Amino acid sequence: MRSPSARLRIGLALGFCLMAVLGALATGAYVSQSGRHLGADYAALAGDIVRAQEETAELRLALEGLMRAPGDSFHRQRVGKLLWLLPERMAGVRQALRRSELPRTDYSEVLGDFDQAAETLEALEGALAREAPDAGTVNQLGGELESTLAWAYSRLLDSIHGAAAEQRRLMKRLSLAVVVLLLLVLMVAGALMLALARIHRQWLSLHQLSVTDELTGLANRRRLWDRAQQQLALNRRDEGELSLLLADLDHFKHVNDRFGHPTGDAVLQAFSRELARLSRESDLVARLGGEEFAVLMPNTGIEGARRLGERLREATASLALPDRAQGHRLTISLGLAATHAGQEDLDQLYSRADTALYQAKQKGRNRLEIHTNS
Numbered sequence: 304m305r306s307p308s309a310r311l312r313i314g315l316a317l318g319f320c321l322m323a324v325l326g327a328l329a330t331g332a333y334v335s336q337s338g339r340h341l342g343a344d345y346a347a348l349a350g351d352i353v354r355a356q357e358e359t360a361e362l363r364l365a366l367e368g369l370m371r372a373p374g375d376s377f378h379r380q381r382v383g384k385l386l387w388l389l390p391e392r393m394a395g396v397r398q399a400l401r402r403s404e405l406p407r408t409d410y411s412e413v414l415g416d417f418d419q420a421a422e423t424l425e426a427l428e429g430a431l432a433r434e435a436p437d438a439g440t441v442n443q444l445g446g447e448l449e450s451t452l453a454w455a456y457s458r459l460l461d462s463i464h465g466a467a468a469e470q471r472r473l474m475k476r477l478s479l480a481v482v483v484l485l486l487l488v489l490m491v492a493g494a495l496m497l498a499l500a501r502i503h504r505q506w507l508s509l510h511q512l513s514v515t516d517e518l519t520g521l522a523n524r525r526r527l528w529d530r531a532q533q534q535l536a537l538n539r540r541d542e543g544e545l546s547l548l549l550a551d552l553d554h555f556k557h558v559n560d561r562f563g564h565p566t567g568d569a570v571l572q573a574f575s576r577e578l579a580r581l582s583r584e585s586d587l588v589a590r591l592g593g594e595e596f597a598v599l600m601p602n603t604g605i606e607g608a609r610r611l612g613e614r615l616r617e618a619t620a621s622l623a624l625p626d627r628a629q630g631h632r633l634t635i636s637l638g639l640a641a642t643h644a645g646q647e648d649l650d651q652l653y654s655r656a657d658t659a660l661y662q663a664k665q666k667g668r669n670r671l672e673i674h675t676n677s
């Protein structure tokens with residue numbers, strides 16, 4: 304037994320396949336139909352027909368002229384030429400029609416008219432071939448020929464104009480379809496770009512959150528670790544120095560117990576601001592957790608780092624605390640270690656700085672201790 308959601312998925316997939324097949328069939332039919340219409344050269348065919356119409360009328364006039372002046376060689380030559388030209392023209396139009404995209408039903412009657420005109424033409428040639436052609440017969444046959452062909456050609460022109468109009472309609476529809484398609488593509492591309500930009504923004508803010516301490520806005524332990532690893536790798540190449548200063552607020556439990564946890568938070572935030580203010584831009588200031596902080600100082604040796612530590616220790620003692628903690632004297636203990644040319648890994652450097660911090664606590668707090676590598 305399939306679950307309802309599986310059935311729904313199968314139904315959707317089948318529906319999609321059906322729509323895709325129907326869409327493909329409809330598109331194929333439309334494209335082949337349009338292709339036939341769009342590819343047809345109706346202008347050339349119409350041109351041939353108009354010329355044939357003119358020549359038919361010309362034949363009748365030439366016949367009348369010849370009957371008025373039977374000895375006139377100009378009329379004789381003209382008639383002779385047109386009698387040769389007319390069947391040629393009909394054969395040409397016949398062939399063009401066969402090759403054209405016009406449906407046969409549109410011109411089958413015209414082909415019948417052509418057959419009839421061919422017979423009339425034959426009779427006309429017979430009448431003209433007599434020694435003394437009868438003007439009445441010749442003019443009558445000429446008139447019949449003209450009216451048969453004029454009617455046939457005008458019906459043909461109507462069909463061609465209809466087909467050409469259809470061709471123009473198709474062109475318009477196709478152009479509209481192309482514009483709509485283009486707009487759709489642009490809309491989809493735009494929506495895709497917006498979605499990507501949004502995902503990218505969300506990813507950036509998520510990444511930022513994952514490396515930031517929520518309470519203080521400082522870097523967190525993970526960020527400090529990443530940055531320290533990079534810096535140690537760099538120092539191995541440029542033989543630079545790297546100092547790590549650990550700072551731990553003294554008797555912070557007492558702050559929480561006496562003023563409450565929210566005030567303790569506010570004290571941590573005030574201290575963080577001071578720590579960030581006193582550090583250089585190239586330093587990385589982080590909260591490692593609880594009341595323990597760290598400052599990673601690239602290209603800084605023990606002496607420079609010690610000066611920052613002392614400044615920080617003094618600034619903490621005179622730090623303006625939140626109202627509820629007024630009267631409390633905040634102090635910190637600091638542990639410092641430095642390494643040269645990335646000789647140690649981060650765990651070793653951290654461990655030495657932590658040992659120095661432990662010593663500072665042991666020696667009475669509110670002091671800075673240095674762990675040298677000797």
Ligand SMILES: Nc1nc2c(ncn2[C@@H]2O[C@H](COP(=O)(O)OP(=O)(O)OP(=O)(O)O)[C@@H](O)[C@H]2O)c(=O)[nH]1
Pocket residue numbers: 518551552553554555556557559563564565566567568571592593594664668
């Ligand atoms: N308000 C607040 N307190 C915290 C936070 N994280 C840790 N603490 C408190 O920090 C105090 C740390 O106490 P201890 O580890 O005993 O250290 P301490 O009291 O500072 O004593 P020493 O480090 O030995 O000077 C505990 O009371 C924790 O509850 C925090 O995010 N906010």
